[in-house]
Amino acid sequence: MSTASSNGPAGGLRPHSDTAEGNALGTRKSEHLEICLDEQHYAVETHSTGLEAVSFLHQALPEAADEEISTATEFLGHSIRLPMFISSMTGGSEAGYRANKDLARAAQTTGIPVGMGSIRILFRRPEVLDHFALKKIAPDVPVFANLGGVQAREMNHREVFEMLRRLEVQGIAIHLNPGQELFQPDGDRDFRGVFAALVRFVEQCPVPVIVKETGFGIDPRLLRRLLNAGVAYVDLAGSGGTNWVQVEAYRSTAQERAAAEEFQHWGFRTGILLGALEPLPDTAGRVLASGGLRTGLDMAKAVALGAHAAGYALPFIRAVHAGGAEQAVELIGRYHKVLRTVMLLSGCRSIAELRNGRLQRTASFRQAVADLRTAVGFDSPISGV
Numbered sequence: 001m002s003t004a005s006s007n008g009p010a011g012g013l014r015p016h017s018d019t020a021e022g023n024a025l026g027t028r029k030s031e032h033l034e035i036c037l038d039e040q041h042y043a044v045e046t047h048s049t050g051l052e053a054v055s056f057l058h059q060a061l062p063e064a065a066d067e068e069i070s071t072a073t074e075f076l077g078h079s080i081r082l083p084m085f086i087s088s089m090t091g092g093s094e095a096g097y098r099a100n101k102d103l104a105r106a107a108q109t110t111g112i113p114v115g116m117g118s119i120r121i122l123f124r125r126p127e128v129l130d131h132f133a134l135k136k137i138a139p140d141v142p143v144f145a146n147l148g149g150v151q152a153r154e155m156n157h158r159e160v161f162e163m164l165r166r167l168e169v170q171g172i173a174i175h176l177n178p179g180q181e182l183f184q185p186d187g188d189r190d191f192r193g194v195f196a197a198l199v200r201f202v203e204q205c206p207v208p209v210i211v212k213e214t215g216f217g218i219d220p221r222l223l224r225r226l227l228n229a230g231v232a233y234v235d236l237a238g239s240g241g242t243n244w245v246q247v248e249a250y251r252s253t254a255q256e257r258a259a260a261e262e263f264q265h266w267g268f269r270t271g272i273l274l275g276a277l278e279p280l281p282d283t284a285g286r287v288l289a290s291g292g293l294r295t296g297l298d299m300a301k302a303v304a305l306g307a308h309a310a311g312y313a314l315p316f317i318r319a320v321h322a323g324g325a326e327q328a329v330e331l332i333g334r335y336h337k338v339l340r341t342v343m344l345l346s347g348c349r350s351i352a353e354l355r356n357g358r359l360q361r362t363a364s365f366r367q368a369v370a371d372l373r374t375a376v377g378f379d380s381p382i383s384g385v
């Protein structure tokens, strides 16, 4: 795809059979990759996370030494070297396969968790199983599979669980992406019953379940409902980064693209969501932050605001595309350097101490957090929602 307008309404992608549908899924995934990678032709990132309005209080005389700093923590019951993970992205196309292998290598080298893209295609085209066999490449770190909430409603759960066993994953992320689906020519249009299906899925699933959005965020009330239902982690996946309405619209007509423009600022910003959850001790350790995180400083801020770990998607797909696993390892190395430095300069020796790190918040950040809490009816402590 060389220009944004080279694709029509994708009428040719309509499924005729399992194989045709599997091929359509593979084509869609490779188009997503092309759009996310071609910065010259496609603008897929919009507005900000709000984290720029938060800063650490610098300590000129920290009572700590560099050798004491530990960035290690735990994820899905496994120890990891940094409180970060590579978010769910690819598989199902040749380019996606290459990217997955590089992402898994980088995760294994640096000791961080790695997700994979939706495994839905595996049930249509089992021959692409290798694209998702990341555990072979990353045996020492948590690897998690991925599936849509609508698929969790429609698919046979036992078949999904069997696939999770074959993939030897440590968890599965279920994505909620109604905005993206509505702009996808063959996307889902009916989201009724997804929560109830999720509850059944979580009850039986042989591995912990993460529930995530894909860039518009999960509000505090829904987060609480999901945690009460037994979800291991909720990944906020808020706005400020990749906007999947824009990505899908680039695959569609000029009219759809014009409509998508109006959703540039849609969703809950990742930083503001974290701020809104901050005073709730009972969510500690079960909230992941992602969506628009682009730096090591973003990770440090997310953790100091209460996130258990910070997820990154777009920066890693671009890194492996530009320079393979090595470039992704370099990027993680940079984030690591920044995180350690922030920890020392704010007097925190461990991730536990960083969670209580001293932050300064601008008045507009505090106001945005208060507005969000009021808007979702979350301004007084709630339980059992």
Ligand SMILES: Cc1cc2nc3c(=O)[nH]c(=O)nc-3n(C[C@H](O)[C@H](O)[C@H](O)COP(=O)(O)O)c2cc1C
Pocket: 032, 033, 036, 087, 088, 089, 090, 116, 117, 118, 146, 173, 174, 175, 212, 213, 214, 215, 237, 240, 241, 242, 290, 291, 292, 293, 311, 312, 313, 314, 315, 317
């Ligand atoms: C190329 C690409 C493919 C993606 N595919 C999936 C997917 O299959 N399943 C999913 O849950 N999220 C998928 N995502 C969404 C990301 O996991 C993430 O939630 C979103 O892009 C926001 O994070 P970011 O701003 O760091 O990119 C994909 C993202 C990218 C960039």
